[in-house]
Amino acid sequence: MKKDYKLPSLNEARKRDKEVSDKVTFFLDEQYKGLGEGKKYHIITHGCQANQRDSETMAGLLEGMGYSPADDEKDADVILINTCAVRQGAEEKVLGEVGALKRLKTLNPDLIIGLGGCMAQEEESVKTIMEKYRQVDIIFGTHNITSLPKLLYEVISTKQRKIEVFSKMGEIIESVPVTRFMTHKAWVNIMYGCNKFCSYCIVPYTRGKERSRYKEDIIYEVEQLVKDGYKEICLLGQNVNAYGKDLGINYTFGNLLNDVAKTGIRRIRFMTSHPWDFDDTMIDAIRNNPNIMPYIHLPIQSGNTQILKKMNRRYSREEYFALFDKLKKQLPGFAFTTDIIVGFPNESDEAFEDTLSAVDHCQYDNSFTFIYSKREGTPAAMMEDDVDRKTKEERLQRLNEKVAYYANLNNQRFKDQIVEVLVDGFSKRNSKVYSGYTPENKLVNFTGEGISTGDIVKVKITEVMSFSLNGELVKE
Ligand code: SAH
Ligand code: SF4
Ligand code: F3S
Numbered sequence: 001m002k003k004d005y006k007l008p009s010l011n012e013a014r015k016r017d018k019e020v021s022d023k024v025t026f027f028l029d030e031q032y033k034g035l036g037e038g039k040k041y042h043i044i045t046h047g048c049q050a051n052q053r054d055s056e057t058m059a060g061l062l063e064g065m066g067y068s069p070a071d072d073e074k075d076a077d078v079i080l081i082n083t084c085a086v087r088q089g090a091e092e093k094v095l096g097e098v099g100a101l102k103r104l105k106t107l108n109p110d111l112i113i114g115l116g117g118c119m120a121q122e123e124e125s126v127k128t129i130m131e132k133y134r135q136v137d138i139i140f141g142t143h144n145i146t147s148l149p150k151l152l153y154e155v156i157s158t159k160q161r162k163i164e165v166f167s168k169m170g171e172i173i174e175s176v177p178v179t180r181f182m183t184h185k186a187w188v189n190i191m192y193g194c195n196k197f198c199s200y201c202i203v204p205y206t207r208g209k210e211r212s213r214y215k216e217d218i219i220y221e222v223e224q225l226v227k228d229g230y231k232e233i234c235l236l237g238q239n240v241n242a243y244g245k246d247l248g249i250n251y252t253f254g255n256l257l258n259d260v261a262k263t264g265i266r267r268i269r270f271m272t273s274h275p276w277d278f279d280d281t282m283i284d285a286i287r288n289n290p291n292i293m294p295y296i297h298l299p300i301q302s303g304n305t306q307i308l309k310k311m312n313r314r315y316s317r318e319e320y321f322a323l324f325d326k327l328k329k330q331l332p333g334f335a336f337t338t339d340i341i342v343g344f345p346n347e348s349d350e351a352f353e354d355t356l357s358a359v360d361h362c363q364y365d366n367s368f369t370f371i372y373s374k375r376e377g378t379p380a381a382m383m384e385d386d387v388d389r390k391t392k393e394e395r396l397q398r399l400n401e402k403v404a405y406y407a408n409l410n411n412q413r414f415k416d417q418i419v420e421v422l423v424d425g426f427s428k429r430n431s432k433v434y435s436g437y438t439p440e441n442k443l444v445n446f447t448g449e450g451i452s453t454g455d456i457v458k459v460k461i462t463e464v465m466s467f468s469l470n471g472e473l474v475k476e
Contacts, residue, residue, distance in 0.1 A: 005130060005163045007123045008141060010377035012167035013205040016195060020247055021211035022171040028064045032149035035156065036067030042076035046094060047084025049236050049271055050207070051117055053187040054145060055082045058116065060177030061148050069179075074104065076111070078152065083117035085202050087373035091119055098133050105135040112155055114138035116145065118206035120165050124376060130163070141165030142207055146173055169193070170208030174217055184422065184454030185232040186225050190218050190256065191246075194238035196274060198301070199312045199379040200344065200372060203238055210239070210246050215256055222263045231422055231454055232267035235260065240270050241277035254281025261289035266456065267422060267439070268292045272299065275323050276314050283330055295441040296327060299339035303358025304351035307344055310383070317358065324362050335365040335410070335440035342399055343372040343392035345383035352395050359402050365410045365440070366467065367403040371396055408466040411442065415464045418474055419444065425453040438469075448473025 041062045045055040058080055059069065070076040081097060084090040098115065105111050113136050119125040120141045129136050138151045143166040151162045170193055180186055193208040194201075222233055235256075237243060243253035253270075260268055268291050275298055286292050302308050305316040315323075328336070340355060359367065371392045374381050387395075419438045427435040427445045435445045436457075445468060446459045463470035 005161075006165075007126055008121050008165040009123060009167045010121075010205045013121065013208065015169060016209050017169065021169065021209070023214065024171050024173045026146055026173050026176045028061070028149060028177065032065050032153055034066050035149070035153060036062060036065040036078075039067050039077040040070035040075055041067040041078040041080065042070045042073045043080045043082060044073070044097065045082045046090055047082070047086065047117060049187055049234065050189070050192075050238070051082050051084060052181075053189055053236060054117070054142070055080075056178050056180050056187070057145055057176050058082065058148060059179035059181070061146070063179050064177045065149055065152070073101075078112045078114065079104075080114045080116060083115060083119035085118035085122055085125065085206055085375070087370065087375075089373065091125060094119060095128070095133070098129070098136060102133075102135045112137045112152065114140060114148070114151070116140045116142070116148075118142060118202065121167065121206035122202070122377070126163065126165065130161075134161075137161050139163040139165060141167075143168055143170050146176055168208060170211055172211055172213055174213075184230060184424075185234070186230050188218060188221055188225070188233045188235050189213060189237070190235045190240060190243055190253075191237040195242070196239055196276070196314075197312060197379075199310060199383075200341065200375065202375040202378060205377060207238065210242055212243050212245070212247050214247075215244075215251060215259065218256065219259055219263065222260055222265055226263050226265050229454070230265065231456060232269065233260075233265055235268065235270040237270075238272060239274040239276070241273050241279070241282065245277075252279065252281055253277075254279060254283075254285045257282065257285035257292060258289065261285070261291050264291075266291060269295065269441070272297055274299070275320055278323055278327075283327065287331060293439045293441065294331065294334040295337075295439065296331070296334055297337045297339075298324065298327070300355075300358060300362070301339060301341050302344060302347070302351070302355050303361075304347070304354035307347055307351050307354075310346065310380070311341075311344060312379070317354065320358075321361060333440075335442070336362065337366045337368070337441075338362070338364050339368045339370070340399060341370050341372050342395040343387040345372070345380060345385050345387070347372075347387055347395075356399065356402060359399070359406065363406045363410065364403065365442075366407050367399075369396055369399050369403060404466045408464070411464045411466065411469060414438075414442065414461045414469055416461060418458050418460050419469075419471070421446065421457055421459045423451055423453055423455045423457060434473075443468040444471055445469070446471040446473055
């Protein structure tokens with residue numbers, strides 16, 4: 001079948017240069033304003049915080065065009081799915097969802113379905129969607145979010161499917177409208193892309209090269225958030241420690257943390273720190289600014305040096321421990337979490353035991369654990385995926401038991417203590433119970449009265465579980 005569209009190319013997306021990325025200022029073209037008047041949109045978001053923040057940009061663009069939000073996809077004129085490609089499971093979920101949307105499209109032929117995010121950057125996924133999921137009208141890549149108004153306009157006026165996915169290194173686009181989904185916590189991008197090329201990971205191909213926003217733009221954004229009453233920000237990047245390096249300036253993530261702290265925002269978090277580049281300026285900034293929260297996510301991925309080497313993680317087991325032990329010592333009372341992959345190609349029983357013993361060493365507050373998933377186009381996809389499914393599952397199970405053990409052990413220190421909680425609203429499970437997070441990023445469910453989302457309240461912890469705490473509001 002002849003293709004009349006251009007597929008993205010993971011090969012192209014692999015390229016990196018040393019140039020500072022262009023900074024572009026966005027304007028919403030007058031011709032697109034009003035196009036969505038009286039119409040509604042609904043966005044479904046998968047994947048990491050970068051995608052959450054991108055969905056807020058999509059919402060901002062759509063609202064700029066006059067669309068208003070629909071809580072239910074059934075009421076929407078435009079449905080966007082912001083996808084994740086990090087593991088096979090994430091992709092299968094999206095395809096299932098797109099399949100189910102076909103029914104809505106039959107009921108309403110004018111419904112526009114758009115698919116964006118990391119799957120849109122993969123040639124195979126785009127091919128599958130173009131050929132088998134005809135209900136999708138727009139495919140737009142992670143570098144093409146600001147083209148959404150144009151793409152929608154074209155689909156409405158020509159009734160043709162549109163695809164725009166650039167496999168480029170990427171630029172920095174400022175002044176894009178945003179509709180934030182929360183009123184008390186905000187995601188703040190500090191950099192885009194990733195240059196680390198861990199051998200299993202698709203992200204450097206779907207997100208382009210590491211490019212930092214200018215510090216003035218970041219600080220201005222945080223100052224506005226403070227004015228708007230936001231209590232917490234999370235500084236986002238695939239590897240925040242590398243902030244500023246691509247700009248060729250003598251200003252690092254540690255410097256940025258100090259400057260962001262000066263804005264007076266109550267709570268600062270950041271995600272994600274690669275163990276590489278975790279320097280002393282960063283540690284000092286974290287220790288010296290009380291509004292930087294006592295929580296560090298430091299992915300280890302494996303506890304075995306050979307596997308780490310094959311993963312291209314750039315540190316050995318011992319180097320990770322040296323950094324971890326230093327952080328633990330210099331940052332007392334902090335909570336530490338990690339990411340771990342089991343069943344990477346050639347992971348022997350001994351190598352897996354090294355991962356278990358690394359968890360014993362670090363005694364994490366929590367870990368996000370994953371079974372290795374082969375991603376076409378990455379170097380690891382060329383290695384034989386030789387650990388069988390059953391072994392992978394058994395390893396995950398054993399690992400998760402250990403993770404839960406230490407999570408519970410770490411939480412014991414909060415029993416009968418009074419903690420500070422930033423309230424998110426009612427708990428997901430029980431509308432009589434509130435929930436929120438402590439500075440250490442512990443989920444607290446608690447009872448009380450006269451509480452609103454965004455309040456910072458004191459809670460006495462009455463019960464401790466592995467992955468959450470229960471408590472009662474302390475009246476002041
Ligand atoms: N930039 C972040 C993580 C991004 S992806 C970092 O480096 O820490 C989040 C997590 O997904 C990774 O830390 C890793 O544990 C997991 N992951 C990434 N690719 C994977 C794959 N192919 N299979 C299984 N897990 C994967
Ligand atoms: Fe993926 Fe590694 Fe980059 Fe994280 S640092 S996004 S795991 S390549
Ligand atoms: Fe997924 Fe893309 Fe984030 S692959 S984890 S949504 S960067």
